Structures are given as C-alpha cells and as structure tokens.
Amino acid sequence: MKFKHILSVIGISSALMLGSSCGKYLNLSPQGSTYDEVFWIDGANVQKATLGAYALLRDGIRNERSYFIFGDIASGVLKTGGDYWNYTDLSKGGGYKFSYAPYLEGSLWNWTRFYKIINQCNLIIEHTSEMDVSLFENGEDEKKQYISAARFLRAYTYFYMQRVWGDVLLVKETFKDPQNIPDMPRSPQSETLALCKEDLIYASTNLEQGAIKSFASKGAANALLAQVYAWEHDYVNTEKYIAEALKGGYALEDIKDYKKIWKGDSKESIFEINMAYSQSGGEWLNDFFNVYLTSANVPGKGSASVWEIDPEFLADQEEGFKDGSVRYDTITAPFPDNAAKRVITKYSNLEHYNPNDEDLYAVSNNLVLIRLADIILLRAEAYYKNGKQNLALEDLNTIRRRAGLQNITLSGNDLFKEIFLERRRELIGEGTIQFDLIRMNLFTAFDDYSAYYTEERIAKQGYYWPLNMRALLPQNEKLTQNPYWMNH
Structure with missing residues (x-):
C-alpha cells in the first residue's frame, strides 16, 4: 500500500483496524453512517480500536519474518537453509548486503505497514481524548488507560522503526484532509525519540501494572523508556x-523452566505479542516460528527449510554457549539428520489440534519483546557506562549463573565486550542483537563484523536498512535514501 494512502486510509475508514490481522475482529466495523460519527461513542469501541492496534503491531512485526531478519539474520548469529536463497546476502555469508533482498523488498525496505499502527494510535489518542468520561464504564481512569496504551504502542513502533531504518517520517496526528497529505522530510532521531519519551512517561504514569504481559503496562513503559x-x-x-520497571515484580525463570518464557505470560516477561494457538482466535501463524522447527518437531521437515545457528558463531563461543552448558542444552538441539548443525528451540511449543491428523499443528508461542534478562543486561551496560563496574559485573554474573555458568571477573573494555557477548548468547533468536551492536558501537570490536563494516559504512550508517525509493519516493518527494545505500 502506498505511503500517502497508508497515512490516510485509517483516517478515512478506521474499520481497517479490525481487519486483516485478526479474524475475530472482522465483523466489528459499523454499518451505515460515516465511521467517526458512529464509532467513537463509548469505551467498548475504544477497546476494539485498541485491540486492533495490538493486532496491527503483530502483523507488522511478523511480516515475512522481518523481526528475526532485522535483529538476528543481520547480526550474523543465524544461517538460513537452502530454501531461503534470497536471504543469503543479508547475513554474514553475504557480507550483510542489505541492498539485495529479492522478494523481500516489501517487508525489509518498506515501512508503510508501521504507519498503519502509528495512525491507528493517533486516532485512538485524538478521539479518546475528546470523549466525555461518562462514556467509559470506569470513568477517567479507563479513558487514560486507553490513551496510555496507544501512546505506548506508538512509542514502541517509532523506536523500532528508528532502530531499523534510522530517521523516520514523524507523524504526530491524523490528517484531516487525506486527499492533500503534504510531502515531508525525515525527522532527526532526536525529535522522534523525544516523542517516544513523552509518550512513555505519560504511559508509565497512567498505566496499571497489569497481569497479562501481552498488554501495555507500567513496567513495560518504564522498561521501554530505559x-x-x-x-x-x-x-x-x-x-x-530500569529501577522503576523492576518495581513490577518480575523474576528470572529457573533454568529448568526456561522455555516457559516463550509459551507466554511467564514471570520473566515484561511485554510480549500474543501469538499462541487458540481455537477461537487468529493470533497464531505457523509461517513465523516454524523456521526454527526440524523434523524432530514436524515429521518430514527438511533441513533446507530450517534456520540454523551459524556454525562460525558456535565455533567462536567458549563455555558461555557450548555443548554441555545448561542454557545451550536447554534452548538448542542438533538437527535430526545432521548432528553437526544446531537449531534454536525456544519456539518449539506445538499444539496438535486435530487428534485424527498429527500433521495438523500450530506453533503456539508468544513473541517476547522485552524480558527481565534483557533489562538486567541493559542495566549492566548502564552501570559500566556510569563507572560502576562492580555492579555491572554482578548483573552479568546473575545471568550467567542462571545459565548454569560460573562467575567471571573482568574489568574495563573486556567487561563491556563480555556484556554484549552475553546478550548475544542469552537473547539469540529474539530479534535484538543487531540493535545491540548499533547501540554499543561494537562493529569494529569483533572479527564477525569488522571485516564487513568499513569506516565508510559505519560513518554513513550502513547498519540501517535501505528504503524502497522506487515505491516510496513517488508518494513523498522530500524522502531521502539512507546515505550508505545511495551507492551500495
């Protein structure tokens, strides 16, 4: 869908929010009169709009498995099987050449699906703010909860886009005249992140803690703000x-219960996207997590259709992620037909929903976007940067001990690098490692990356992804390409 159309489509007919992403919402759109006149009439409809925003986020993230491509394939920790020939150039084997993505241009170079989420959130914020508190069953508090959830989702979406493509088009409100949307330049990162912080401070102030991890909460807002x-x-x-987020009462799962994290609503999870199987809902989708399944999970599934842990990455690991270590044995497994290859098993929870046909299955996991181990290691990074190396080491060792490893003693740059390496081991397959590399500025610190990230590439921000100018530029003449990809 074209950019200007994306910016206007939800303003014209907000029924889109109840559309393609989740079957259970398909029949909720109003009939008859113009949409805005009949929809924003009570809290129940605002709730429907909010559920639609969560559904749009789920669709945007899992489109063509882009979540795993942006965070894991691009970081060199995963290697795709032969069926995914068009992914090769995106990984270490292809030199992280993000400008060659045949059949993936719509998901990797085009950000319009994320503007659906943003405009959905803008609609909720604007219309709900104008509604009288008497229209909500629980009055002012309920009204603020919906506005806060929309502002949290808007902040998450903008922050995610910023980390993928660099500077974005900052759209803060819906367009009143969808036929005359102005061209606009990309906004500096500082402006985008300022809006994210403003949204998240409001959300953290007004959201409840909440028990369901797939909805925005006070703890999630504070963690994202960190x-x-x-x-x-x-x-x-x-x-x-981070200190504010930890007031939410989160706790690390014991290593024996480690895989509970990805089944959903674990005590370690802070924010996740609901994708678990249910007979009545349409949240689950096999063609997202199933790249991590082998014939051990699905009989007859060939190795060519599986994403393995990159052998060179495994060869570089010492005791932190090697055969015999508890974490390694818990979340990885050998290929049934080739024991030399390893696959991530975080997402191997299946539901065989037809007892008469074992070939019918659903991959039933939630996608955990923020969890406690991530935040503890982020705090280790912050402690290090704030001159508190002893506290940084303590946090690092907390995650190591849960993984079944011994405490280590490091200081200086070796400690900082080890915090990244531990993040890479702990969060493998969770869509975050490439963003860690960018934030921590470690492209020249490891041979895995320094051979591919030249001074020019780093200076011109070649760690961000290119934009599909052929599709986007005709809709916005002020749009510019990311510098490195103008000539590469």
Whole structure:
C-alpha cells in the first residue's frame, strides 16, 4: 500500500483496524453512517480500536519474518537453509548486503505497514481524548488507560522503526484532509525519540501494572523508556527507569523452566505479542516460528527449510554457549539428520489440534519483546557506562549463573565486550542483537563484523536498512535514501 494512502486510509475508514490481522475482529466495523460519527461513542469501541492496534503491531512485526531478519539474520548469529536463497546476502555469508533482498523488498525496505499502527494510535489518542468520561464504564481512569496504551504502542513502533531504518517520517496526528497529505522530510532521531519519551512517561504514569504481559503496562513503559535512553547513551536515565520497571515484580525463570518464557505470560516477561494457538482466535501463524522447527518437531521437515545457528558463531563461543552448558542444552538441539548443525528451540511449543491428523499443528508461542534478562543486561551496560563496574559485573554474573555458568571477573573494555557477548548468547533468536551492536558501537570490536563494516559504512550508517525509493519516493518527494545505500 502506498505511503500517502497508508497515512490516510485509517483516517478515512478506521474499520481497517479490525481487519486483516485478526479474524475475530472482522465483523466489528459499523454499518451505515460515516465511521467517526458512529464509532467513537463509548469505551467498548475504544477497546476494539485498541485491540486492533495490538493486532496491527503483530502483523507488522511478523511480516515475512522481518523481526528475526532485522535483529538476528543481520547480526550474523543465524544461517538460513537452502530454501531461503534470497536471504543469503543479508547475513554474514553475504557480507550483510542489505541492498539485495529479492522478494523481500516489501517487508525489509518498506515501512508503510508501521504507519498503519502509528495512525491507528493517533486516532485512538485524538478521539479518546475528546470523549466525555461518562462514556467509559470506569470513568477517567479507563479513558487514560486507553490513551496510555496507544501512546505506548506508538512509542514502541517509532523506536523500532528508528532502530531499523534510522530517521523516520514523524507523524504526530491524523490528517484531516487525506486527499492533500503534504510531502515531508525525515525527522532527526532526536525529535522522534523525544516523542517516544513523552509518550512513555505519560504511559508509565497512567498505566496499571497489569497481569497479562501481552498488554501495555507500567513496567513495560518504564522498561521501554530505559531502552530509549540507552539508545541515546543517556545511561543515568537508563538506570533510573530500569529501577522503576523492576518495581513490577518480575523474576528470572529457573533454568529448568526456561522455555516457559516463550509459551507466554511467564514471570520473566515484561511485554510480549500474543501469538499462541487458540481455537477461537487468529493470533497464531505457523509461517513465523516454524523456521526454527526440524523434523524432530514436524515429521518430514527438511533441513533446507530450517534456520540454523551459524556454525562460525558456535565455533567462536567458549563455555558461555557450548555443548554441555545448561542454557545451550536447554534452548538448542542438533538437527535430526545432521548432528553437526544446531537449531534454536525456544519456539518449539506445538499444539496438535486435530487428534485424527498429527500433521495438523500450530506453533503456539508468544513473541517476547522485552524480558527481565534483557533489562538486567541493559542495566549492566548502564552501570559500566556510569563507572560502576562492580555492579555491572554482578548483573552479568546473575545471568550467567542462571545459565548454569560460573562467575567471571573482568574489568574495563573486556567487561563491556563480555556484556554484549552475553546478550548475544542469552537473547539469540529474539530479534535484538543487531540493535545491540548499533547501540554499543561494537562493529569494529569483533572479527564477525569488522571485516564487513568499513569506516565508510559505519560513518554513513550502513547498519540501517535501505528504503524502497522506487515505491516510496513517488508518494513523498522530500524522502531521502539512507546515505550508505545511495551507492551500495
């Protein structure tokens, strides 16, 4: 869908929010009169709009498995099977050449699906703010909960886009005249992140803690706020908001229960996207997690259709992620037809929903976007940058001990690099490692990356992804390409 159309389509007919992403919402759109006149009439309809925003986020993230491509394939920790020939150039084997993505241009170079989420959130914020509190069953508090959830989702979406493509088009409100949307330049990162922080401070102030991890909560807002500050290298505020997030009562799962994390609503999860199987809902989708399944999970599934842990990555690991270590044995497994290859098993929870046909299955996991181990290691990074190396080491060792490893003693740059390496081991397959590399500026610190990220590439931000100018430029003449990809 074209950019100007994306910016206007939800303003014209907000029924889109109840559309393609989740079957259970398909029949909720109003009939008859113009949409805005009949929809924004009570809290129940605002709830429908909010559920639609979550559904749009789920669709945007899992489109063509872009979540795993942006965070894991691009970081060199995964290697795709032969069926995914068009992914090769995106990984280490292809030199991280993000400008060659045949049949993936729509998901990797085109950000329009994320503007659906943003405009959905803008609609909720604007219309709900104008509604009288009497229209909500629980009055002012309920009204603020919906506005806060929309502002959290808007902040998450903008922050995610910023980390993928660099500077974005900052759209803060819906367009009143969808036929005359002005061309606009990309906004500096500082402006985008300022809006994210403003949204998240409001959300953290007004959201409840909540028990369901797939909805925005006070703890999730504070954790995301800490991530935004860390991206800006403001590690004092990173520490501050991690402390606020941890008031949510999260706890690390024991290593024996480690895989509970990805089944959903674990005590370690802070924010996740619901994708678990249910007979009544349409949240689950096999063609997302199933790249991590082998014939051990699905009989007859060939190795060519599986994403393995990159053998060179495994060869570089010492005791932190090697055969015999508890974490390694818990979340990885050998290929049934080739024991030399390993696959991630975080997402191997299946539901065989037809007892008469074992070939019918659903991959039933939630996608965990923020969890406690991630935040503890982020705090280790903040402690290090704030001159508190003993506390940084303590946090690092907390995650190591849960993984079944011994405490280590490091200091200086070796400690900082080890925090990244531990993040890479702990969060493998969770869509975050490439963003860690960018934030921590470690492309020249490891041979895995320094051979491919030249001074020119780093200076011109070649760690961000190119935009599909052929599709986007005709809709916005002020749009510019990311510098490195103008000539590469």
